[in-house]
Structures are given as structure tokens and as C-alpha cells.
Amino acid sequence: MLTGGIHVKAKPSYRADIEGLRALAVILVILYHYQVPGISGGFIGVDVFFVISGFVITQLLERAFQKDTFRFRDFYARRIRRLVPVFLLVSTATFLMISPFYIGDAYYIFAKSWLASLIGLSNLYYFNELSQYFAPETLSLSLLHTWSLAVEEQFYLLWPASLYLAYRFGKGRTAHWPFRITLVATFVLSVYMASALLITKHDHFPGYNALWPTLGTAMVIYAGLHQPATFTARLLSLPVMVFLGGISYSLYLWHWPPVALMHYQLIELTWLNRLLLIAGVVALSWFSFRFVENRYRHRDWSFTKSFLIFILAPLIVIWAIQSTIRIADDTSFRIPEERRELYKIIANNNPADLYKRCFKGKPVEFNQSDACLFGAKPADGQPNSMLIGDSHAIAQIGFIEQLLKGTDYSVLMVTRASTPFLPPAIAEKAQASDPTKVARNQALSDYLSQRPMTVFIGAWWSAYLKSEHYQRYFVDTIGWLKAHGHTVIVMEDVPELPSSSYAECLLKNMDDCSISAEDVKKSLANFYRFKQNAQQRYPDVQWINPRKVLCDATRCQTVLNGIPLYRDESHLNNVGGIEIGQEYLKRFGNPLTSSEK
Template identity: 75%
Template sequence: MKTTPSYRADIEGLRALAVVLVILYHYDVPGITGGFIGVDVFFVISGFVITQLLQRAFEKGTFQFRDFYARRIRRLVPLFLLVSTVTFLMISPFYIGDAYYIFAKSWLSSLVGLSNIYYFQELAQYFAPETRSLSLLHTWSLAVEEQFYLIWPLALYLAYRFGKGRDGHWPFRITLVATFALSVYLAGAYPSAAYYLLPARLFEFMLGTGVALFSRQLPALNRPCAEILAALGLAMIIATGLLLTKHDHFPGYNALWPTLGTAMVIYAGLHQTGTLTARLLSLPVMVFLGGISYSLYLWHWPPVALLHYQLIELTWTNRLLLMVGVVVLSWLSYRFVENHYRNRPWSFKKSFMVFIFVPLLIIWAIQSTIRIADDLSFRIPEERRALYQVIANNNPADLYKRCFKGDPVEFNQGKACLFGAESENGQPNSMLIGDSHAIAQIGFVEQLIKGTDHSLLMVTRASTPFLPTHIAEKVQAADPTQVARNQALSDYLGQRPMTVFMGAWWSAYLKNNAFQGYFLDTIGWLKDQGHTVIILEDVPELPSSDFAECLLKNMDDCSISATKAEQNLENFYRFRAAAKQRFPDVKWINPRKVLCDAQRCQTVLNGIPLYRDESHLNNVGAIEIGKVYLERFGNPLGGDEKKKAQQ
């Protein structure tokens, strides 16, 4: 590359280090547990480079907002359009249902620089998608950067315009400390918001902007000091990439180590360009990778997301092939796309129309088509469409939505929510209560109550396990709807003794140790009302929701490890043991007996896919489990003799 006064090869090397850490982390390379911090290194570099660019323009009096944003569009968007379009074509034969529609929505939000907000909202939902299969998930960091580009030029322009002659140190220091404190707070209190949204990352950009803004006022470094500072900074980046894990507090104080380290390397290079660290970062291979780092970042994730979706293991062979392919693609796109458009003298209007407005209309049309009239016939072979319909169109929460999504207090007691035998005087003698895991088992329960005298009313609600009023008011106080539903249920259950089937996502709630006591007291309350209590145990939880569509992916083996499934149930087993000791007459029904042996648990039964996501059964699957359960183990409710007599 042509050397200019503003060009620094060591910063290209920092970019290379950042993108390599991210790629190794996303490709599950052993030992790189904190490689995600490469994104934070990029943020510091961006803060420094953009601030230097703006400073030079302000000092020369040549800065124009429209020119700045036109350059940003030509620099970032053409390559994104290429990668995202190729990704769309690549996933179209494979992604189905919500996964395909989610891609289209994320494509639109990524183009306008809002994908971080989109993913923050999407992934916070109860039925959130499997993150490792989201092909454009990595664009969240680009959106954060683009949002910084929106606010920082104006802020710096106003500082130059009206702040001349004033000391800018203290306002900057106060803002830096405040944004860092905000990041620490958000990472603890709202970790998802901290991860995806700009406020918690702002201090990282400011570390870079601070080095650029105050480089002339900070102490000049002699060679030994620069060597030590640069080496220490590089060590902080690498150590964090190797030692941090996704379970640690982040960003917050753990983001300080790689970002401060990056700022230290940049600062040392301002005064001494030939340090050992700078020479290492300026090696030709590092400069090459740094130069194509934006292309590398965009290309590296979509193919591995498709592998995750297709349940293809990331072997070393797959990793190496991906790395080589991504480097080749990145070099080609850098040479023929990035460099082709970035220096074109197009106006802001032309850049916006060509690269944002027109593609926005096209992507919106694609998204609308997928949402309204996506014809699966051209994407899914005919022999697999019936399987897809089982998975996609048999969600019990949709089939029986009047028993799940209705009024929390005036819950539906009509025929739509009644199952089994005819009730006497319109009064059912049984109930199924609980959350979405309870309604997911209605097909299973329906098979058990056939031929018995159980007349069952189903009353369920998402994320609302049954707790009697006095417990619900304490535990669910943050959600008045949950409290209202459980108060209404408590009033109904207090009228007369019944048989109560209780289901829930036990393992999720029991991660909070206090819930063992809450559920034990709930069983006690039901017993005090004279009810016969039957606990529906849960089915094995899948490693990801992508396993629900295993049959559609031509997998030879759709089973999962029984050992891992059992590990997820450790808290439930403790609860069950305590409940059996305290309430020995409570009945426990375990559908896992049908699915699991000592080694494997099945996700398919008699050729039928059982799940609709990682933890919920589809209705056809639940019915099939019920049929097989009766064949193998008989009816735990009794009534077998009555059924035989009827036959």
C-alpha cells in the first residue's frame, strides 16, 4: 500500500488480530473462549481513525456532513449487499418457516444500521430463535458502529465550532467515566441490552477518540516506555481473548482490558513507530489480513450459521476449508467491490439512492413475499413437505389458542378447551394447568384420558406456571397478568376437588433454587383443596431448535445424548425427590420413558418429528408419544379395563 502520513501498518495488524480472534471464536477453535472481544478492538480502532479523519477535515475547513456519510455508504454498504445477497441465495434451499422470515427481517434492519436493535428485541422474546443459525447476526456490531458514526461527527463538529479556547479534558473524562460506569451497570442488570446496544459500548469508542483528540497533549513516550506500553497492551488483548468466556460479565469491566490494551498500542505507536509490538503487527500477513478485515468479518459468519442450521459438525476439516474459502472470498471482494466503489466521487444523493434506497425497496418486497406468500414447494422437496407441515402447523399454542392466549382472568371454559369424557352438568372433573410446556403435552394427555372418566379442562398461559395466589403475588409481582391468571385459577380450583395435571418448564424455573420451595408449597396447596395431583414431567431438551427439523435436513441420526439431557434435569430431580418424600401419593408421569434409553434420546418416533423447537413438542408428536407410552407401559391413570370393555 502507498504510505501516507496517516497510514499505520500496526493498526492494520490490530484489525487483523481482532478479526482473527472473532473467526477462531465463531469456528469453535479450542482455547479461544473470549475471541468475541475482537469486536471491541474494532470499536476502539474506529473511534481513533474516524476522529483523526474528522480532525483533519475540521482543521482544513473541508468537512461536509454529506461527503462524510457518502463515503461511509460507499465504504460499507456495497460489500454488505454482496455478502447478504449471496447469503440469501445460499440459505434459501434450506431455511424454512420462521428462520427464513427472520433472515429477511434482519436483512432489512442490517441495511439501515438497526440490526443490533432488531436482534436485541428478537432474541428477548420467549420463543427466540437459535442464535447460531442467524446468518446476519454478526451485523449487530456494524450497526453499533454506524450508530456511533451518526452521533460522533456532529458532537465533534459542535465542539470545534463552539468550544475553541476551552479545556476539553474534563468534559471528556467525565463522559468517559460515566459511559464506562453505565456499561458496568447494564452488563449486570440488563446483559442483553448491554451486549447489543450502543450505550454500553460507547466508552470503547471513546478510548480511541481520546487518543486521537489528546495525542498532542498527552506525555510523549521515549522508546523504552513505548515498548513496555505497546507490549502490555497487546498482551491484554490476547490474554482476554484466551481467558474470558461467554459466561463472564460483559461488556462492563471485562471489556476494559482489551479496549484499554488497544488504546495503549495505538498511543505507543504515535510516538515510537518501530517498537517490537508494532513490527509484529506490521508483518505482511497481518497487514494483508487487516486490509481485508471488513470483508473477512462479513463473509466468515453466514456459512458457519448454515452449518449450524443443518446440524453439520464443525470438524477441523470443515474449519480449515471455511477459513481458506473465507480468505479467498474476502480478498476477491476487497479488490473488486470494496476498492471499486469506496473512492468513487459520487454524491450523497447518488450513493444513498443506489446503495440504500433501491436495495431497501427490493429487500422489503422479498420480506413481504416471504411473510405473506412464501411457497415452500419451490424450496422443499415434495417428499419432505408433509414433515414440514407436522412441525410448522401443529403448534398446540396455536391449535388451542383460546385455551392459551385468551383473557387471563375470564379464561375459556367452553368446549374448545374441554377434552376426554363428557362432563357432568358442565363441570369437568380434571384440569391441565401450567405454561407453554403444559399445553405442548395436551396430545400426550389426551391419549392417556381416552377410555377413562376424565373430563379435562385445559387452562394454560405462556411463562405462567401455576402458583396459588399468595405465592404468585410474591413471585410474579413484576407481571400483573401472571398474578391475575393464577389468582383466577386459584379461585376456580378452590371450588371443588378435582384431578389436576400440572405441567411446566421445570428445569428453567428450578434454576432458581427458591422455586423448589414454591412448587412444593403449590403441591401442598392443591392437596389441601382436596385435589388429586398428577405431575407431568418434561421431555428432553434439545441442544438447539434446529434439531426439531432434523428429518428435513436428511440426518441419518436424529437422536441426542441422554447424558446431556439428564444433566439439564438435575434440578428437577432434586425437586422430584423432595416432593415424593413430602407427598408420596402424588403421581408422576414421565414421557421420557418412551424417548430415552441409557445412551440416546429420540427426537423422532415412528418416522414422526416430535418437536417444534428445542423444548416444546408439536401436537402430532405429543399424540404419538402418548400412543407408544400406552403400548409399552399401560395407562398410569387406570381405565385400561374400561377401555377393553368398550372395545
């Protein structure tokens, strides 16, 4: 048969070397995910799988076309019985495994990804919802690896129909040009996006780099068609490779969830842990291959029966689980009692939720009622101060409230997610793509133009200040506030954690919840540059630094007096903010009643 202009033989003979290729592919992926030194691009094993699958499925379809026995319902029934039973086993075991540990968004994200994985859309789910593959947060996503299964399942939807039409109406010979066009188009798209994976953090993948593993695999398969006794084929046909190739699908499914849980629990991947993981995963994979894969894949069930048992029924159950987690996840049956109070501090004390009236209301008509007033009662009914900024500003309200005690500051809190304060002329340049943010800052500027006051300003400094433009924008913003007669107090940020998992350090029973002060200092390089420039131009601006409580010369704490301080990698929880404020007053006095700058 002609496929993309290449003739593929349709011999139904067993290929031991292809089993060996499967083994090589899964070994590369496992070594990469287990962070074995020197395996920086091991995820190319996924591309090896794709090539093998394409070849095997094309052969299967070719044989069916030649015998005139191909039926779409039979094809998809076999695919369901081949792929889904083991997935259901692994994903259900994973759900049970992570339930005592995953909390908040991490648990809900698992439930959503579980549903997306079952219906073959997890690649699109992760593409839309999550950050890039190498971001630390992705390491604890237990079903992240199912993106490749979704790609394969989408291939099963498109390729059989395309091949059938070409064979039926072009007899496989005159209709090869659509495949050439598709090949070129998908290659160009892959080079353009380069979004799913990277060979290293500097090499684009997919893209032209995908050619090397895919072409190499194709050449090995092609050579085996004509010269089955090559040295490469003999190596790939060794008994250990054939064994691992036979259980490679189960190996691929089982290998990632336990290491994702280890990442979530901040357990180090030592050599002993790697070896134990590999041994356990091989044992589980043999078991699931022997008693699940082989039990169902050869059963002569209809498409309707296969679909009802392995797709529809589990879909309903998983949807119910997801809905329960979203609406009323009761942690009492999952989280041990001694850890439940810690969980509540972390998960139930988000200032953006506690004070959502001051954060999530209408962008222009911001709340000016007593509900958003903190500190002293206004003498004339008008606050003499404001806290403005984004989610990092509101995250510090517990800290700021402690400083307000005993002072005459009456603070109106006006914050909004991802919307740092910028005066109109700057906002129109910096936030031109989001008119809502421009309108918000125009309304704030109008309010601030009415009378002088003290302005506390906060933001996710480390994120914005990566931009040279924002380096200037924020200095000019301070200038605008000063020009309108305001006293400016800049709220510095707390240290950013390596991942949100560190916020739950106490829940993970870790002995040391601190992070490197040197790493924190490096992450603040852009902020220090901004601060220096601002201090040179406006030396009377006051800077309040909560890191003084948390960091010494070597370490920065994420826990203070037994209280977890964070709710994620960069935001304080409200109880944590209060604790930092109280500790700040004990150690350094109140900067609002002293001459500290």
C-alpha cells in the same frame, strides 16, 4: 488536535502497522467464532477494530477541519459507499444460502435482522429480541456479527458532530472536557451493563475488562506515531498481515454466515471444516474487496445518489421480503417436496396455535366451552378433570388425549404462556410483578374451589425449579389442590434439546437424531429433587412420565417411528405428542386405568 486531552497528529501518511492491527483483530474474531481451542476471548478483536476506527476517523476529520473542507453530506456519502455495498453483497448471498434450510421463526428472524442491520440498528434489535450472546440459539443467527457494525455506524452519527462543535467553537483546545465526561460516563455504563459479550462465561465483558484490548491497541497506534520502526510495528507490517488487513472488512462480513448455517444444520466444526471455511472466506473476501469495495468506495457520488442506491432502494426490497415471509412465507419454492411433510409437522402443529382458544384468550375469563374439552363427554355437563399450566402443559395435549381414550375422564384444558398454576397466596408472592398472572391464578383457584376433580398439572419444570422458592411453591401447590379434595396427576416434561435446531433434525438429513441421556438426567436434577420432596409429603400423587418412551440408559430420541416430535428445543409438536402417547400405551399400558404411580 486535542481529543479527550490527548494530542493526535494529523499526518495523512499510510500506516502499514494499522493494517496489521486490523488483520490481528479479524484473525482473533474468526478463530473465536470457529471455536479453535484456546481462543476463549478472541472476540476482543471487535474492540481492536473500534479503537482503530476511532483513530482513523478522528484523523480524517482533523484533516478536513484544518483545511475547512469538512461537509457532513460528503462524510456520510463516503461512509455509505465504504460500508454498505459489501454488506449488501454478503447479506444477499447469505439470504440465498439459508433460504433452502431456515424455516419458521429462524427465517423470519433473519429477515428482521437484515432490515435492522441495513439501517444500523442490529445491536439494539438483538439486545431487545434475543437472549445472551453465549446462548446456543444465537449461534445460527446469520447476521449476529453485524451488531458491531451498528455500533460503529452509531459512532459515525455522534462523533463527527461532537468533534465538529468542539473544533468550531472551542478550537479543539478549550472544549476537551466534554470528551472526558463522555469517556467516564460510557465506561461506567459499560461496567454496569456488561450485557453484550463475555470474555469467558465467567468474566464480565464489556466493562473494565474492555480496557485491556483497547488500551493495548491505543498504545500500539500511539507508538507508531512516534517510532514507526518498532519490533511490533515491523511484525504488524509483514506483507501477509497488510494483505489480510486490507480485506479485513470483507473478512469480517463473510466469516460468520457460513458457520451460522453449519450450526443451524448441526454440522460439526472439525479441523477440516475450519480450514475449508477459512480458505473459502479469504477467497470470497479478496473477490468482494477487489470488485465491490474498491469499485464503489472512491466514486465521487453525492450523498443523495449514494443513499438512494445503497440504502433506500435495498431498504424497500428487504422490507418487502420481510413482509412476505411474515404474512405468507411459501415454503414450496424453498423446501424440497420430500421434506415438506416433515416441515408441516414441525412448523404447523403447534398446540398453542391449534388450540389458541384454550391458551391465548382473556386471562381471567378462560374458555370453558366444549372447544376446550377433551376425552369423554361430561355426563352432567361439567368436566370431571382439568389440565392446568403453561405452554409446556398445552404442548402435551396430544400425548394426554391418547391416554384419555377409553376412560371416563372429561378434561377442560386451561393453559397460558409462562403462567404455571399457583394458588392465590403463593401467586401474590411469586408473580407479584405481573398482576395479570396473579388474577389468572385467582380465577383458576375460584373455579377449582367449586368441587373436587382430577387435576393434571404441567409446567416448564426445569426452568422454574432452578429457584429454591419455586421448589417450595410447587410442593405447596400440590398441597393446596389436595386440601381442596382434588386428585393430582403431575405431567412430567419431555427432554429439553440442546437447541431448537435439533427439532428439525430430520429436515437436516442427520443420521442420528438422539441426544445424551446423561445430559438429560443432569438437566432434570432440580425436578427430581422437587419430585422426591412432593412424593414424601403426598405419596398418592400420580406422576406420568413421557420420557419413558423416549429415553433408554444412554440416549433420548427426538424422532419416533419416523415422526419429528418437537417444534422447538422444549415443546412437542401435536403430531409428536400423539405419537408418544400411542407408543406409551403400547409399551406400558394406560396409567389412567391402572395403579401406576
